Amino acid sequence: MDYVSPFDEHRRAALPLAPRGLALEGATVVLLDINKRRGDEFLDRIEARLHEHGARTLREVKGIFSKPAQPELIRRIANRGDLTVEGLAD
Amino acid sequence: MPAPEFVLPSIRGGPLGLAELRTSGPVVLVFVAEECPTCTLAIRRLAPLTAALREAGVALVAVFEDPPEVAARVARSLGFSATALAEPAPYDVSRAYGLETLPTIVLIDGAGEEVDRRVGWDAAGLEELLMRAGTSAIDVTREVPAVKPGCAAKCTYDVATLALLDGEADELEDMFARGWTDGLPVVPPTPQRVAAMLGGRDPALVLGEVPPAMGQATLERVAACAVLAGCRPAYFPVVQAAVEAGLDPAFNLNGQAVTTQPAGQLVVVNGPIRHVLGLNSGMGALGPGTRANLTIGRALRLVITLTGGAAPGRLDRATLGHPGKLGFCIAEAEEDSPWEPLHVERGFARDRSVVTVIACDSPLSISDHRSTGVEELASILGWAAAATWSPNWWPLGATSVYVICPEHRALFEAAGWSKSRLGDAMFNAVRRPARELRHGETTPFVLAADPDTMVTKWTSPDEIVLLAAGGEAGRYSALLGPCLGMESAVVSREVVESP
Numbered sequence: 001m002d003y004v005s006p007f008d009e010h011r012r013a014a015l016p017l018a019p020r021g022l023a024l025e026g027a028t029v030v031l032l033d034i035n036k037r038r039g040d041e042f043l044d045r046i047e048a049r050l051h052e053h054g055a056r057t058l059r060e061v062k063g064i065f066s067k068p069a070q071p072e073l074i075r076r077i078a079n080r081g082d083l084t085v086e087g088l089a090d
Numbered sequence: 091m092p093a094p095e096f097v098l099p100s101i102r103g104g105p106l107g108l109a110e111l112r113t114s115g116p117v118v119l120v121f122v123a124e125e126c127p128t129c130t131l132a133i134r135r136l137a138p139l140t141a142a143l144r145e146a147g148v149a150l151v152a153v154f155e156d157p158p159e160v161a162a163r164v165a166r167s168l169g170f171s172a173t174a175l176a177e178p179a180p181y182d183v184s185r186a187y188g189l190e191t192l193p194t195i196v197l198i199d200g201a202g203e204e205v206d207r208r209v210g211w212d213a214a215g216l217e218e219l220l221m222r223a224g225t226s227a228i229d230v231t232r233e234v235p236a237v238k239p240g241c242a243a244k245c246t247y248d249v250a251t252l253a254l255l256d257g258e259a260d261e262l263e264d265m266f267a268r269g270w271t272d273g274l275p276v277v278p279p280t281p282q283r284v285a286a287m288l289g290g291r292d293p294a295l296v297l298g299e300v301p302p303a304m305g306q307a308t309l310e311r312v313a314a315c316a317v318l319a320g321c322r323p324a325y326f327p328v329v330q331a332a333v334e335a336g337l338d339p340a341f342n343l344n345g346q347a348v349t350t351q352p353a354g355q356l357v358v359v360n361g362p363i364r365h366v367l368g369l370n371s372g373m374g375a376l377g378p379g380t381r382a383n384l385t386i387g388r389a390l391r392l393v394i395t396l397t398g399g400a401a402p403g404r405l406d407r408a409t410l411g412h413p414g415k416l417g418f419c420i421a422e423a424e425e426d427s428p429w430e431p432l433h434v435e436r437g438f439a440r441d442r443s444v445v446t447v448i449a450c451d452s453p454l455s456i457s458d459h460r461s462t463g464v465e466e467l468a469s470i471l472g473w474a475a476a477a478t479w480s481p482n483w484w485p486l487g488a489t490s491v492y493v494i495c496p497e498h499r500a501l502f503e504a505a506g507w508s509k510s511r512l513g514d515a516m517f518n519a520v521r522r523p524a525r526e527l528r529h530g531e532t533t534p535f536v537l538a539a540d541p542d543t544m545v546t547k548w549t550s551p552d553e554i555v556l557l558a559a560g561g562e563a564g565r566y567s568a569l570l571g572p573c574l575g576m577e578s579a580v581v582s583r584e585v586v587e588s589p
Contacts, residue, residue, distance in 0.1 A: 002157060002178075004284040006270060006314040006396040008305030009101060009162035014171060066345030066576045 022082055025054035030081035034065040039087035046085055093198040094186035098153065098175040101162040106175060112200050115147040116223040119196040121189055123155040124164050126241040128211050132193040133168045135211075135231055140172040146225040153177055155184055155192065155244040163268065179252060181245035189243040197223050210240040270318060272388065272395060272416055273402075279314040287313040287323050291589040297330070298337035301344035303399025307333060311397050312389075318396075319389035319417070325367055325382055329389045331445040331583040332357045332419075336390060340579035346449050347400035350407050353573040354414040355394070356450050356491060357387050358557060359421045360433035361443030363585055369421035373561030376420060376453055376493065376568060387417030390447075412452035420559055426496060427558035428503040435509065436582050443585040448555065449578040450491050451478070451571030458498070459565045464505040465515060467498060471567060472516030475547050478571040480531040484522065485549045487533075488572035489580060492516075495560035495567045509556045517551040555580065 029050050031043045047057045058080055062069050077084055097107035111117045120136060122129035133152060143150045150172040154161035158176035165174040177183050187196065190209075197206040197219050206222050208215045213236040220228050244252065261278045265271055270279075277283065284293075293310035300307045309330070316329045336343050336355060346353040359369050370380035378384065400406040408415070424431040424440075433444035456474040461467035475490050494502075494512075502512055525541035527533075536545055548554060553572075560566070 002281060003159070003270075004279045004281055004310060004314040004317075005159040005162075006279065006311050006318060006392065007159070007163070007399075008303075008311065008397060009159060009166075010103065010306070064575070064577055066349065067342055068344060 018083075024050065026056070027082040028056045028058060028080065030058045030060055030077045030084040032069075032077065032084055032086040033059065033061045034087060035062050036065045036087070037090040039090065043085070043087045046087075050085075091204050092202055093196065093204040094183070095202075096183040096186070098177050098183060099158050101158055101165060101174045101176060106173065108198070108202070111149050111151060111173070112198060112202060115149065115200050117149045117151055117198045118143070118220070118223060119187075119198065120150070120152045121155065121184060121187070121192055121194045121196070121243065122152055123192050123241070123244055124160050126192045128238045128240040129193045130164075130168065131235075131238060132195075132211050133164070133170050135213075135233075137168060137170045137172070139228060139230070140170075142228050143172075143220070143225065146223075146228070148220070148223045148225055149173065151175060153183065155181055160268075179244070181243075184243055184245035189245055191240040192243050193240050194243070195219060211235070211238040213237070265318070269401070270396060272392060274416070276318040276392075277320050279317040283317045284310060284313045287316050287321065287326050289323055289326060289589055291326075291330075297333055300337065300393055300398030301400070302347045302405045305397040305399055307337065307393060307397055312393055315392040315396060316385075316389040319392050320381065320385040321389050322367075322381070322385075325386050325389075327585045327587045328357075328359060328363060328367065328386050328443075328445055331585045332386065332390045332447060333393050335445055335447040335581040335583040336394070338579075338581045338583075341447060341449070341581045342576045342578045343394065343398075345576040346573060346578065347394055347398060348405055348407055349573075349576075350409045351573060351575075352408055352410055352412040352415070352451050353449050353576070354412055354418045354451070355387075355390060356414070356448045356570060357390060357419040358432055358446040358448065359386070359419065359443070360424065360431045360438075360446070361585070362441060363443035363587070364421040364424075369419075371421035371423040371559045372426075375423075375559040375561075383419045383421070384417055387414075387419030389417075390419075391415060391417050414450075414452050418450075420493065420557065423496070423558045423560070427499060429499075429509045429556070429558055432555070432557060433582060436580075438582065438584065443587070444582050445585060446580060446582040448489055448491055448570075448580050449573035449576060450489065451573065453493070453568040453570050454478070456567045456569055457565065458567075461501070464502055464507055464512075465519075467501055468512055468515035469519040471498070471512075471569075472520040472547070474569050475516075475571075476520060476522075478569065479574055482527040482530050482532040482536070483574075484527050484533060484536060484545045484547050486547060486553060486572050486574065487549050488574050488576070488578070489553050489555055490548065490572055491555045491557065491570040493557045493559050493568040493570070495565060496558075496562045497565045498567050499558055510551070513551040513554040513556060516554055517546060517548055520547040521545065 100106040161176040295309040297307040521544040524539040
C-alpha cells in the first residue's frame with residue numbers, strides 16, 4: 001500500500017567528527033555554560049582540573065539553555081578553541 | 091555475464107542507475123527487504139563497512155524490495171548511510187537479477203559484468219566477494235551467526251501474499267509497525283486522503299523546519315499528519331495555522347519538544363470557524379467527545395513528533411509528560427461570554443478566525459461553589475496557581491492559562507469585571523513574604539529579596555491568560571500551568587480558509 005510519509009526522509013550528510021586524542025597540555029578548551037542553574041559551578045571544577053593538566057580555558061555562556069546557540073557563538077567557539085566542554089542540565 | 095541495467099529511486103531523492111553507480115569502480119548490490127530478519131542483520135553488519143569500502147573505491151548499494159519511504163525508514167533505523175535504492179512492486183529489477191532469496195549480494199565490476207554473488211548471510215563468503223572487488227583488509231564480523239539463511243525474495247511471492255505484506259490485511263497495524271503514531275490508532279495517510287486534506291493547496295509549500303530534528307514541514311507532510319490524526323479536510327486551515335504559529339521562533343518549539351518538563355502545546359481557536367467546524371467550547375471542552383478539538387490538537391502534536399522527530403522517549407525527554415501532549419485544542423465560548431475573546435485581546439478583528447498557541451502544562455481543576463463576591467472568587471482562582479511549577483517558585487515568569495467556566499463568569503459579569511480587571515485582581519491577591527519561599531526550589535528573585543518583601547506569583551498580570559469555556563452547570567474552572575525557561579511567547583495566526 002502506498003502512503004504519504006509524515007517524515008522528512010531526506011538524510012542530511014553526516015559531518016566528520018573532529019580528530020580525537022588531543023593532548024590537554026597547551027590546548028585551549030572552551031567551557032560553555034548553557035545558562036542552567038549551577039552549570040557555572042560544574043564548569044568551575046572542570047576548569048580547575050583542566051588547568052592542572054596544563055590546558056588554557058575560555059568561558060562562554062549561551063543566552064538561554066532552551067534555544068539553539070547563536071551562530072556567532074558557535075563560530076567564536078570553533079575559532080578560538082581546540083575542544084569544548086558543555087555544562088549540560090542542572 | 092553482464093549485470094542487468096536499472097534505474098531506481100534513491101531514498102535521498104532522484105533516480106539512480108547502475109550505469110552511474112559503476113562509473114567510479116565496482117558496485118556491491120545488496121538486495122534486501124524490510125520483513126526479512128537476515129536482511130536486517132546484513133544491513134546492520136554492512137553499515138560499519140561503508141566508509142572503508144568507499145575509500146577502496148567500491149560503491150555499497152542496498153536495493154530494498156520496498157517502497158521508498160519504507161527503505162528510508164529501515165536504512166535510517168539500522169544506521170545504514172550508504173546508497174539505498176527502493177524497488178517497490180512489481181520487482182522487475184529483482185526478477186532481472188534472478189533473485190530467489192534475500193539478502194542476495196551481487197558484485198558488479200566497473201565494466202558492468204557480474205563477477206560474484208552470495209546468498210543469505212555468509213560472513214566468510216562476503217569477505218571473499220569483497221576481496222574480488224579489489225579491497226583488502228576489510229574484516230566482516232564473525233559475530234554469531236556468521237552464516238544465516240535468508241528469506242524468499244518478494245519477486246517470488248504470489249499476488250495474495252504481496253497484498254498481505256503491503257498491509258492490506260491490517261492497515262492500522264501497519265501504521266504502528268512504521269511508527270506513524272502517537273500510541274493510538276491512526277488513519278492511514280493514503281495519497282487520496284492526503285490530497286483531499288490538501289484541498290488543492292500546494293503540497294510542496296514549506297511552512298518551516300520542525301524541531302528538534304528540523305524535518306521540513308511541507309504542506310503535504312502536515313496534511314499527512316492531519317489525516318493520521320483523524321481530521322476532516324475542513325479542519326486543515328486550522329491545522330495549518332496552528333503549525334505556522336508553532337514554528338514561529340518566538341514560540342520556541344525547539345525547547346518544548348525536547349524538555350524534561352511536561353510541556354504541551356495548547357491550541358486556542360477563536361472566530362467564526364469554531365462554528366463551521368463544530369469545535370467545542372462548552373460542556374467538556376477540555377475533555378473527550380469532539381472530533382474537531384481532539385484531532386486538530388493531535389495533528390499539531392503529530393507534526394512535532396513525526397515530522398519534527400520528537401518521539402516520546404527519544405528526542406522528547408519529558409520525565410512524565412501529560413495527556414494533553416496527545417492533543418490539546420479548545421475553542422473559546424465567545425458568544426456566551428461578557429469578555430473580549432482572546433484573538434480580539436491580541437489585536438485581531440472579532441470576525442476573523444484565529445489560532446493561538448500557548449506552551450503549557452496539564453489542566454488543574456479549581457472547584458469553587460461557595461464564593462459569593464468577585465474579590466473572593468478572584469483570590470481563589472489566583473491562589474490555585476500558588477503551587478504551579480513548584481510551590482516556592484515565585485514569580486513564575488511564564489504564562490498561566492485559566493479556563494473560566496460559565497457560572498464563575500456570571501459572577502464577574504454581574505459585577506462588570508472585564509478580563510483585565512479579573513487578571514489584575516488575581517495578580518494582586520497572590521502574594522507571600524520572601525522568607526516563606528526560601529526553601530526547596532526557589533527563584534533568584536526570592537533569594538535576593540528582603541525577607542519581608544511580598545513576592546507575587548507572576549511577574550505581571552500580563553502572564554495571566556483568561557479564556558471562556560465550559561458547561562453551564564458546575565463551578566469548576568481550570569488552570570493550565572506554565573512552561574518555564576523557554577521564553578515562549580503566545581503566538582497567534584489568522585486562519586486562511588481558501589487555498
